Amino acid sequence: MSTTAAPGVPARLLRAAPWVALVVVLVVLPQVLQPYWVNRVTGWIPLAIAALGLNLLTGYNGQISVGHGALYGLGAYATALVVNEWDWPFLAAIAVGAVVCFGAGVVIGLPALRIKGLYLALVTLAVATLFPQLVEQFSDTTGGTTGLAVTSLQEYRGRMRERSVKFEPPEWTGLAADQWRYYLFLALAAVCFVIVANIVSSRVGRSLVAIRDNEVAAEVSGVNVAATKVFTFGISAALAGVGGGLLALYNARVSSGSFTLAVSLYFLVAVVLGGPATTLGPALGAVLYGLFKDVVEAEVLPEAWKPASPLLLGALLVVTVLVAPGGIVGTTRQVRARFTARRLRGTTPP
């Protein structure tokens, strides 16, 4: 055993090295960035979690949804209302948002059993389009276009008043508020990623892929197609709800304008850019999207070019699909596999 283990350890370490580097970068980031940039990066995390959920549904299970912006919004409003009305802790409020979205996902997932492909995309498109209208319809509760502040009772100028929620770091951490919020968001994102990684590598995960590749074959092989598809929709929606809940707490405000159809499309952009059917892909896609919005659009593009930024984003997407159809992660894997194959061919004795 010891003779085979020795050469294996460095190889595993080599494989683990990028992950270790990634974790170190994520942990160190708020220590070296200015608060403004820590806040920007924190704002990418809700998008990454929602994209992770969409990837489970679209990337792994093959069900197309352009309605995740609505589920993201549902999670945001549920979290905001729970914090405002019941004064629950943030984590509990996010959990409520996730449960509500799971239910909504199951409800949308049931008709999806009979609707597939482009038709399913159209149905979810309707959900995404209707959501802001619904929010405005019930503006007494949701705040409509003006929005709803996420508040808690705090002392200010000698009186207790309803004021925007804050992330106050415990004194022992020695962290600033922006750093504390970043680590909390990152921790929750890590939990979501571990859950998805476990689902994907489990029997359920294999069922998801089997259904995507050939539904009939999967059913013949004993996969409960209906239950798996509905469950996937539910989990995917719950993750979008978690992302939405974090967004509500991040902005301390929710408004209908934050959950338009465009948001659903940004999730798709993140999935496609990062790499569909990969665990890390959506997060990378979200980071790329965040970099585009907060660095390229906000800092690099001249004022006159800024209105054309959606066009640039679209062009970037087209180029990615043409050059790297597997997204960043998928294409990296393909390239690495090609190099490995070439190396193995080179070392094979004649």
Next chain:
Amino acid sequence: MHRPLTVRLAALLAATTLVVTACGRDDGTDSATTDDTTETTTADDGSGGEAAAFINPDEDCDDYQGTAGIEGTTIKIGTVRPAAGPYAIYDKVTAGLDAFVTATNNKGGVKAGDGKTYTLELVKEDDAYDPAQTPAKVQKLVEQDGVFAIVGQIGTANNLAVRETLNDACVPSIALATGSTEWGKADEFPWFIGGLPSYATEAVAFLDWLKTDQPAAKIALLYQDDDFGKAYQAAIAKYVEGTEMTIAAEQAFNPLNETSPESKVADLASSGADVFFVGIGGAPCPAALRSVPASWTPLTYVSITCASKTAMSLAQGKDEGVYSTQATMDPASTEDQADERVQAFIADAGAAGMAQADIEGGVTTAGWNFGAIFVRALELAPTVDRATVMNTLYSMEGENFGMLRPEVQVNTDGAEDPWLIEDLRIIKRVGGQWTKVADSVSYDGQSNDLAG
């Protein structure tokens, strides 16, 4: 075989995390807004004169950075506006503010109350009139660009989206380009002060005038479906209570997902109302006037935010006979052009690079005046720091500056009277120009009470 490696990795990560978090952030990486080196820093606590009790940064702020945004003798200010889309007309407001900053600097700067002369620098951001985009833009201005104050930010919902953030950071937002009644809550949000009259006061000024001729007016109300429009709705509802006036019909117009108010106007036209109150802004406001059918001839009133030559020119002639209210001079009016301050505005704005159409457009005048509000506060403030400037704004007595009409008197008194502009006159559109139909009426100190 796998476990030891996993454990070692976990230990490594945990150790890294602990070391890093224990280190904390270097002081050098703190917010760019920290500025302790400026020459103009005078040991102050914002206790500027008699209004010192209103904002006391020692009590109200966790981390008060009173002179952030002042570098040497330059004061950096920021603003957020829609640069494109149906509300891009408000970009002209910012153009007016921009021209004011240039004109002020062309004249050598502002001689502040501390005896020093400062130049101004304006940083502009675009939120497309979408309140969901505003927080990131304002964060950039405050944390990245390190502005001293936000001046003339456009949009009620947009300002609401950042009100608490700015208040908690003790960053002034001065001369908000909105008259929502929300800005009357100065006790709760003392770092915000409006630059327009309250929409409630505006509506009441019109209804007070209307009452003399049409005491039983039937009003058709078109209002913007946000706090801007709802301020009109609430104030009118409160006013008509107990009078013979009635709201015959009302329609909400959503600025974010509706492009034309035509169907709403058609519905209001069928109500039989004899007064049409247009409580919406941007390009949809003149579009509402264009949509009035020939068969409906009500007395029409447009929001003060719409009463510019630029907006009225988009009504394609349907602006004739329309009423509004006014507190500032009108550079497009031949009568006002004889006034010295209008002549100075035309010369200074022209020298600052403003096009003639914009000079006479009226929208730019609003932005120009927002700049004037900020500069007047600097001139009066005994020391130039954020709290003192705000306290100065909240303790003005009989001030008249910028493009305000000569009869307008600016009086404020902390949370008791946080409104800068409360004197309004009624005007009517005749032959492509605004003409006075009633003298200015002062609602000094009443704006908060008039809100619905």
